[in-house]
Amino acid sequence: MIIDTVIVMTEVLLIEDPIYQSHKLRALIRENADDLTRTLSCHQAKVAVRQNDFDFVVMDTTRCDEKALSMVTDLRETTDVPIIVVGAYESKTSVIALFLAGASHVFRDNAILEKTLPAAINSASRKSTDSTKARRDFGAMVVKKEGSVDLSVLDASCLSPTEKHLVDYLYKRRNTPVAKKAIVSDVLKSEWTGMGRAVDVHISNIRSKFRKAGIDSVLIQTLRGHGYCLVAQ
Template structure:
């Protein structure tokens, strides 16, 4: 997916993408692109920093709630602080204009190769619970469990730190960010909702346990049995 307010740039990038056999689409505004994100489900996004009346870096940051696809910035801005900000808020690469279409395509293909290779490593299996980080989906046994984006983010972070305590502050900063208007009590609400979906008895939780004064721990069933 190409997001750039310059129709000429969109047409050039799309032509090169299709020459390589990729299915592509483009949008000239961030608002339209956000709607397109859900229906097109891109494997990679080429994004301008300066969109009409919008900031591409802010768009990238918001898009990270909906997609893990690599985002390659394509921009006339050459300042280091802009590049650092773009890469810090979810970008995977940065190409400056004027650009070589061949170099851009080489970068696109390199990122897609890494996604393809990493796809096999995107499954995390725990006893009775499987997380697919690429599809952002969860299965209990063979049954899919439908989680919100925030719930999946919380569960996936705890799953990557299974059998270890994760503080409420760490979860809050990771999921909601420093500039959020929410407070850390929001974590408890989402943990409660998550328990209702993955626990046999949410009141007496066995998967996600509360460590008083410290935070939460996702417990693998085998570890739980050993403690018992």
């Protein structure tokens, strides 16, 4: 009897922080992955993902600024593999911003990442020959733990296009009251009559998914007589 053995390599791309060296994160990935490619810029990363078949990308960043958000956006336009962002994000609003930019997961605590990343890499190494399906499966497998935000539950497969559009709409107008009528017109693309309740249902569903992801559901506040407001935290 002949048994065919398939050896699957787990390939990880690490985008290191250009200022603070990523010694600990590098060591953690090398302990669990078969191959690690390192870059220091988004341009280098975009070239790398075009030329290689990575299982996922890890981005090490110290804060959620416009540069970090633009890097995630650019990478998401280049590749469909999961993007994991690691950084000390105290602001829940920053986490939502990264999600809207295209991040798959955001870890706010390196200690939690140490417990979770090895299992994620092991899962990716057992991927099927259908690499695209395996990548999507991995994107939904990282388990939510205290100190991290599992954004897989807010992935497009769980968050409807309308809900994602609504979150993005409120985020861009954060700390500003938004009337239901404006949401109906700009997001739902509908006439106002009879649609106020539809907005309430969408907000309720979004809050429920926020809770599952470890994000405070009161991030979107109800303003009686005014509508809703996404409050930056």
